[in-house]
Amino acid sequence: AQSVAQPEDQVNVAEGNPLTVKCTYSVSGNPYLFWYVQYPNRGLQFLLKYITGDNLVKGSYGFEAEFNKSQTSFHLKKPSALVSDSALYFCAVRDATGGFKTIFGAGTRLFVKA
Amino acid sequence: DTGVSQDPRHKITKRGQNVTFRCDPISEHNRLYWYRQTLGQGPEFLTYFQNEAQLEKSRLLSDRFSAERPKGSFSTLEIQRTEQGDSAMYLCASGPRGEPGYEQYFGPGTRLTVT
Numbered sequence: 001a002q003s004v005a006q007p008e009d010q011v012n013v014a015e016g017n018p019l020t021v022k023c024t025y026s027v028s029g030n031p032y033l034f035w036y037v038q039y040p041n042r043g044l045q046f047l048l049k050y051i052t053g054d055n056l057v058k059g060s061y062g063f064e065a066e067f068n069k070s071q072t073s074f075h076l077k078k079p080s081a082l083v084s085d086s087a088l089y090f091c092a093v094r095d096a097t098g099g100f101k102t103i104f105g106a107g108t109r110l111f112v113k114a
Numbered sequence: 115d116t117g118v119s120q121d122p123r124h125k126i127t128k129r130g131q132n133v134t135f136r137c138d139p140i141s142e143h144n145r146l147y148w149y150r151q152t153l154g155q156g157p158e159f160l161t162y163f164q165n166e167a168q169l170e171k172s173r174l175l176s177d178r179f180s181a182e183r184p185k186g187s188f189s190t191l192e193i194q195r196t197e198q199g200d201s202a203m204y205l206c207a208s209g210p211r212g213e214p215g216y217e218q219y220f221g222p223g224t225r226l227t228v229t
Contacts, residue, residue: 004156032215043118044157044205044220051215090156096214100170102147104156 006105029097118221139208
């Protein structure tokens, strides 16, 4: 069965500092991995994805994520946080070897302090 | 590209009533998902359509829930005999045809309150 774990309910970081939002996953086959962001009173927006190839993927708004197969992780990172990055972040996984079901984590709230 | 739209945005209903929600995906997308999201949780997969075919459905979905996508364009989600536990945000998302590693584009959601 597929699953996603986001171990931190909230991450606090000062503006200008690097940020990391953690995600680990479980899937029977190869994974497609995604990060989505949800701003207050707005719908979920796609940030970036890992399909195959380079383990480091770059996405919108300066975010990047590193796929680590041995640790089954897909942590979201940004070198320098902005106050405007404060939002709810969701990691998601879909089994690349079959099925269409996408499983989301419970979300991590990122708070960037000025 | 006008994005994914959902109607209504809010619905308040009494327990035992039936409700129906509509989703209009991005016009060129043939993939369509329904999710349920409760406070403090991520979206929970309900069902998936590819064109008009319902290819996957969550085992958690009770018989009171049904979804259709009759012409492969818009979709409806109906909940019969609503219960208070059905109160949640119902999200629709669409995805493009072809590429298997597609991302999903989400609508604003329909917030259901069952009293």
